[in-house]
Amino acid sequence: MKALVPVKRVVDYNVKVRVKSDNTGVDIANVKMSMNPFDEIAVEEAVRLKEKGVVTEVIAVSCGVTQCQETLRTAMAIGADRAILVETDVELQPLAVAKLLKALVDKEQPHLIILGKQAIDDDCNQTGQMLAALADLPQATFASKVVVEGGQAQVTREVDGGLETLSISLPAVITTDLRLNEPRYVTLPNIMKAKKKQLDIVKPEDLGVDVTPRIKTLKVNEPPKRSAGIKVADVAALVDKLKNEAKVI
Amino acid sequence: MAALANILVVAEHDHASLKGATLNTITAAKACGGDVHVLVAGHNAGGAAAAAAQVAGVAKVLHADGAQFAHGLAENVAAQVLALASAYSHILFPATASGKNAAPRVAAKLDVAQVSDITRVDSPDTFERPIYAGNAMATVQATDAVKVITVRTTGFDAAPASGGSASVETVSAVADSGKSQFLGSEIAKSDRPELTAAKVIVSGGRALGSSEKFNEVMTPLADKLGAALGASRAAVDAGYAPNDWQVGQTGKIVAPQLYVAAGISGAIQHLAGMKDSKVIVAINKDPEAPIFSVADYGLEADLFAAVPELTKAL
Numbered sequence: 263m264k265a266l267v268p269v270k271r272v273v274d275y276n277v278k279v280r281v282k283s284d285n286t287g288v289d290i291a292n293v294k295m296s297m298n299p300f301d302e303i304a305v306e307e308a309v310r311l312k313e314k315g316v317v318t319e320v321i322a323v324s325c326g327v328t329q330c331q332e333t334l335r336t337a338m339a340i341g342a343d344r345a346i347l348v349e350t351d352v353e354l355q356p357l358a359v360a361k362l363l364k365a366l367v368d369k370e371q372p373h374l375i376i377l378g379k380q381a382i383d384d385d386c387n388q389t390g391q392m393l394a395a396l397a398d399l400p401q402a403t404f405a406s407k408v409v410v411e412g413g414q415a416q417v418t419r420e421v422d423g424g425l426e427t428l429s430i431s432l433p434a435v436i437t438t439d440l441r442l443n444e445p446r447y448v449t450l451p452n453i454m455k456a457k458k459k460q461l462d463i464v465k466p467e468d469l470g471v472d473v474t475p476r477i478k479t480l481k482v483n484e485p486p487k488r489s490a491g492i493k494v495a496d497v498a499a500l501v502d503k504l505k506n507e508a509k510v511i
Numbered sequence: 512m513a514a515l516a517n518i519l520v521v522a523e524h525d526h527a528s529l530k531g532a533t534l535n536t537i538t539a540a541k542a543c544g545g546d547v548h549v550l551v552a553g554h555n556a557g558g559a560a561a562a563a564a565q566v567a568g569v570a571k572v573l574h575a576d577g578a579q580f581a582h583g584l585a586e587n588v589a590a591q592v593l594a595l596a597s598a599y600s601h602i603l604f605p606a607t608a609s610g611k612n613a614a615p616r617v618a619a620k621l622d623v624a625q626v627s628d629i630t631r632v633d634s635p636d637t638f639e640r641p642i643y644a645g646n647a648m649a650t651v652q653a654t655d656a657v658k659v660i661t662v663r664t665t666g667f668d669a670a671p672a673s674g675g676s677a678s679v680e681t682v683s684a685v686a687d688s689g690k691s692q693f694l695g696s697e698i699a700k701s702d703r704p705e706l707t708a709a710k711v712i713v714s715g716g717r718a719l720g721s722s723e724k725f726n727e728v729m730t731p732l733a734d735k736l737g738a739a740l741g742a743s744r745a746a747v748d749a750g751y752a753p754n755d756w757q758v759g760q761t762g763k764i765v766a767p768q769l770y771v772a773a774g775i776s777g778a779i780q781h782l783a784g785m786k787d788s789k790v791i792v793a794i795n796k797d798p799e800a801p802i803f804s805v806a807d808y809g810l811e812a813d814l815f816a817a818v819p820e821l822t823k824a825l
Contacts, residue, residue: 278779279643288647300761356615357624380761384642386627391585391615400586400690403612406754416694420754421608422707422763426582426696434690440744440761441754476624478652480637485648488786491807497820500792503808508790510711510769511736511825 263410263432265308265317266372267342268363269301269324271333272383285481297333300378302340303438306445307408308376309341316410317374319343323366325359327351331461338456339448345461350473352466356384358473360392365469367397372433374415379404379437390437400430403437516600517545517570521592521613523605524551524559526581529566531708532605534669537566539662541670542632543601546570549677552591552684554581560679567674577684582693583609589616590685596621599657601635606661606764607707614661623655630666644760644783664707665766665787699753706756709739711769714758714785717745718774718795718814725751728815729773732822741765741785743775759784773814777802794818 273279274294282289297305311317322337324330325348334345348362367375380387394401402408402417406425409416410432418427420439466473494500504511518540523530533549540547549563552575560574573595579587592613596602602617604610606628618625630648631639637652638660706712713733719725725746733740742752744759758765760780770788775781777793777800785791786805793806794814803809810817 273643279646281647288643355624357619357622360619382644382760385644385760386625387611388615388618388625388627391612392619392625395589395616395619400688401612401616402691403585404608419608421696421698422755423705424696424698424753424755426698427694428584429692429694431690439754440757441748476653476655477626478654480650480652482642483648483650485641485645485786488791488805490804491791491809493803493809493811496812497810497817497824500808500810500821501824504769504790504792508769508807510790 263317263374264319264321264370264372265311265374265376266367266370267301267304267308267320267322267337268375268377268389269305269322269333269337270298270381271295271324271326271330272298272381275299275382281482281484285483287479287482295329297336298378298381300380300438302445303440303442304376304378305337305340305342306443307438308374310443311410312341321346321370321372323348323363325350325354325362334461335456336448338459339452340446344459347461347463348466348469349463350466352473353475354473355475355477356386356388356392357476358471359389360396361471362466362469362473363393364396365471367393374410374432375435377437379439390435394435399433399435401435402428402430404439405436406439406441408436408442517598518543518547518601518603519595519599520547520549521588521602521604521610522549522551522559522563523607523609524553524556526553526556527558529559529562531669531705532607532664533563534566534672535664535667536603536605536662537568537670538667539629539632540601540603541568544635545600548573550575550592550595552580552588554578556580562672564677564679565673565675567671569675569677572677572679573682574679575682575684579684579687584688584691584693585612585616586688586691587685588613589620590688592617593620594685595682596657601658601660603660603662606663610661614659618659621657621659623657623659624653625659625661626651626653627661628663629660630663644780645786646779663764665764703733704737704739706739706741706763707765709767711736711738712741712765712767713738713771713773714741714743714775715746715752715773716743716775717749719746719751722751728818732771732818735822735825743781772802773818775802776800777805
């Protein structure tokens with residue numbers, strides 16, 4: 263059973279981005295880039311399924327600029343067997359990525375596609391569901407537990423108010439939530455090994471996909487600033503402020 | 512566009528009644544122009560359909576009923592929306608777990624982009640949405656003919672739940688996809704308000720130290736205030752609070768009248784989920800904690816002393 267794991271290169275979790283002064287976007291020049299944390303969880307899950315003998319091959323895929331190769335090497339250092347980069351300088355939106363992935367699903371015929379529920383840059387939360395729709399596959403989003411058995415995946419999902427469990431027939435798309443697993447640290451020997459693994463590069467044209475953006479960003483602004491209020495001396499002062507100034511209790 | 516086309520809102524409901532998020536989504540829909548229709552796809556969901564017909568500003572309710580909608584499976588809900596989609600210029604879902612689950616399937620099948628988590632409607636094709644955990648606000652224009660949108664409920668007021676008198680039209684239900692099956696759920700039963708709809712939220716962080724302490728210290732304060740309970744990611748990761756209590760970029764986005772953060776340092780991802788609250792109170796013993804930079808009232812104190820004292824004083 264093959265698993266396909268799409269991964270995205272994003273601004274690192276710990277970087278506080280700044281809006282550019284001309285309001286055309288956020289400044290991502292010279293900031294640290296990393297694998298989207300949810301995608302890292304997806305790679306870890308696929309590799310664990312391989313270690314359990316459920317999955318036989320883990321293929322990492324990334325769509326974007328040349329530097330996404332670094333992200334793919336990280337995925338292979340975690341344990342992915344090989345990687346595919348769909349290389350383009352065009353700004354990729356979720357629908358375009360889903361179409362590229364659909365083309366790769368047709369080619370590679372994986373039984374499982376595992377990816378992060380959202381990327382922490384555009385916060386869209388779309389790609390997995392779009393891919394599932396385009397490939398006519400069932401989906402289990404926001405997964406916190408995955409059990410694969412007998413052509414089915416039993417997936418526990420994080421929903422509003424608690425958890426729910428679905429059984430979906432494979433092939434299927436699963437998107438990961440935060441608490442599905444804790445990704446391992448990559449070790450130096452595995453980083454060295456990952457450098458020798460196969461990394462193929464294709465172009466969107468090779469896959470017959472038009473990736474033209476459908477959404478135009480007109481401007482990007484700083485969010486309204488919330489300024490710090492006051493410090494109160496003790497609980498009595500706090501209660502007084504809440505009652506008489508803010509009038510919220 | 513010559514005449515304003517109609518707008519479809521896909522309702523979130525529990526079959527018997529509408530969920531609050533639907534009301535905020537209806538407000539966003541009204542701002543897009545056209546007549547607002549509401550789809551209720553459910554199982555024995557006459558109650559929810561009747562409730563939708565009462566909402567002020569709704570012109571028509573479409574009710575699709577069947578066991579295949581009993582658990583809101585994304586495959587079936589999306590197929591039902593697609594069966595009706597050709598009549599609409601805009602299709603809106605609340606940006607809740609179920610809305611986020613189904614909406615992109617609809618967009619992909621229509622071959623249109625989706626605009627996620629909108630917080631403002633500037634014009635029928637231009638919307639504001641947060642990116643980078645709300646550290647930037649993007650104004651985006653959707654160029655596709657049909658706009659598929661999820662609505663961040665804290666960005667819009669709730670439409671009045673009464674005052675409307677829309678007709679309810681039964682529409683034929685699509686067949687079950689057969690690819691996905693609901694096995695069960697663990698939804699905590701609680702008398703507390705829902706986190707995303709609560710007027711007051713009491714939220715705890717890693718400083719609580721254990722789930723027992725979390726419960727012992729935070730619950731009485733929540734009881735006293737009639738508040739929902741929330742938590743930081745650190746507290747949830749440590750197992751002090753259930754997953755669905757997490758407030759932040761990847762958890763719940765909340766905007767109550769009063770948000771009390773105890774023992775929460777205030778990582779940007781947490782602030783992203785609560786900084787639109789009307790009044791923020793922070794209780795933390797670290798004077799440098801970033802939470803103080805957004806708090807209206809900060810109390811530098813040990814939460815184990817201050818929170819019980821606050822509970823008593825109320």
